[in-house]
Amino acid sequence: MFADRAKILIRSGKGGDGHVSFRRELYVPNGGPDGGDGGRGGDVIFEVDEGLNTLQDYRHRKKYAAKDGASGGKRRCHGADAEDIVLKVPEGTVIKEAESGKVIADMSGDNRRQIILKGGRGGLGNQHYATATMQVPKYAQPGQPSRELWVTLELKVIADVGLVGFPNVGKSTFLSRVTNAQPKIANYHFTTLNPNLGVADLPDGRGFVIADIPGLIEGASLGVGLGHEFLRHIERTKLIVHIVDAAGTEGRDPVDDVYKINAELRAYNQDIAGRPQIIAANKTDVISPEGEDPVARLKAEFEPKGIMVYPISGVTGAGLSQLLYAISNRLKDMDQTPVVFEQEYFPEEELIYENLPYSVEIEDGIYVVEGPKIEKMLGYTNLDSEKGFQFFQKFLKDTGILDELEASGIQEGDTVRMYGLQFDYYK
Numbered sequence: 001m002f003a004d005r006a007k008i009l010i011r012s013g014k015g016g017d018g019h020v021s022f023r024r025e026l027y028v029p030n031g032g033p034d035g036g037d038g039g040r041g042g043d044v045i046f047e048v049d050e051g052l053n054t055l056q057d058y059r060h061r062k063k064y065a066a067k068d069g070a071s072g073g074k075r076r077c078h079g080a081d082a083e084d085i086v087l088k089v090p091e092g093t094v095i096k097e098a099e100s101g102k103v104i105a106d107m108s109g110d111n112r113r114q115i116i117l118k119g120g121r122g123g124l125g126n127q128h129y130a131t132a133t134m135q136v137p138k139y140a141q142p143g144q145p146s147r148e149l150w151v152t153l154e155l156k157v158i159a160d161v162g163l164v165g166f167p168n169v170g171k172s173t174f175l176s177r178v179t180n181a182q183p184k185i186a187n188y189h190f191t192t193l194n195p196n197l198g199v200a201d202l203p204d205g206r207g208f209v210i211a212d213i214p215g216l217i218e219g220a221s222l223g224v225g226l227g228h229e230f231l232r233h234i235e236r237t238k239l240i241v242h243i244v245d246a247a248g249t250e251g252r253d254p255v256d257d258v259y260k261i262n263a264e265l266r267a268y269n270q271d272i273a274g275r276p277q278i279i280a281a282n283k284t285d286v287i288s289p290e291g292e293d294p295v296a297r298l299k300a301e302f303e304p305k306g307i308m309v310y311p312i313s314g315v316t317g318a319g320l321s322q323l324l325y326a327i328s329n330r331l332k333d334m335d336q337t338p339v340v341f342e343q344e345y346f347p348e349e350e351l352i353y354e355n356l357p358y359s360v361e362i363e364d365g366i367y368v369v370e371g372p373k374i375e376k377m378l379g380y381t382n383l384d385s386e387k388g389f390q391f392f393q394k395f396l397k398d399t400g401i402l403d404e405l406e407a408s409g410i411q412e413g414d415t416v417r418m419y420g421l422q423f424d425y426y427k
């Protein structure tokens with residue numbers, strides 16, 4: 001079956017421990033510390049693979065772990081950095097923190113590769129801890145711990161137009177007539193099981209991507225049947241096209257169908273229900289000439305509300321060209337920015353802001369800030385980047401460390417040391 005959702009556990013690599021050793025050579029019996037630093041743990045990276053269109057690979061294996069960094073050695077030998085683990089996903093995959101459901105990354109548009117969990121920084125060897133008053137340091141910094149996180153992967157197809165409608169209204173037939181898609185077509189009363197994508201190319205060079213969202217049923221927004229499995233695929237579409245059985249061959253009322261589908265969309269996501277819509281009144285080739293005209297009923301009901309109705313026949317092709325140009329013109333007037341979900345959950349910040357202790361002390365005129373909170377912050381923050389340094393400054397302010405330094409009497413130009421990081425204090 002089409003796999004568009006998976007839940008997995010990801011783990012970054014632990015940083016290698018720093019080493020405690022002292023230089024011991026002939027004629028140098030009491031050399032200084034020479035313990036090397038530990039290597040960096042591997043990152044967990046997600047990357048878009050153009051050849052994938054399903055999350056099937058993640059349905060059977062649940063845990064993915066990067067390697068740990070190697071420990072430091074004597075004679076200032078640096079431990080080897082670990083390899084990263086790269087997880088390939090199809091374009092359109094949204095990565096969420098499993099418990100909160102908040103978005104960590106949307107692998108769409110320009111975002112082709114993103115680090116989700118950074119590996120732990122390697123610990124500093126004892127060579128870094130020698131001071132005028134402590135010339136024989138017997139302490140080395142342990143490597144930063146690994147980090148585990150349960151995440152859900154959701155594939156939300158990327159299309160300009162989403163086709164919605166009850167099962168067996170002719171959506172697959174329509175898609176096969178107007179695009180290069182080749183969906184399986186039959187008189188299935190349940191529904192198509194896979195979202196089908198196709199590209200509609202118009203003679204004037206304009207084209208757009210259409211997604212056949214599998215047939216909805218009442219209660220889909222509550223998870224009835226496979227409701228949620230299908231509704232997520234409409235979240236990126238700019239324009240919704242209702243395909244309705246205007247001839248009522250299944251015994252349903254086409255006007256009522258539109259209202260029911262919109263009720264399901266609204267119950268699932270109010271924003272989706274408010275997007276522009278067009279109605280394609282299908283199966284006009286089998287409408288009975290007797291009785292009320294169902295297309296006229298649809299037009300009278302919905303066109304005053306700004307929802308245009310186009311009669312079509314997926315079997316004979318009647319009306320398809322007019323509908324496609326109407327869709328194209330509507331899209332042309334809409335915002336062309338792709339729908340990309342913004343990041344809501346930041347693994348590094350969630351980790352760093354945990355309620356862990358720290359201390360501020362003065363040693364030989366230097367303000368020393370230490371503790372598990374500081375170790376984690378330094379281990380998971382890249383201070384060489386502008387963004388990382390801005391986060392470092394925000395961290396010092398938000399956690400109250402700056403206030404505590406000022407309460408301890410720090411002045412501009414005084415030196416602050418946080419493990420291997422040393423800097424002068426300025427407001």
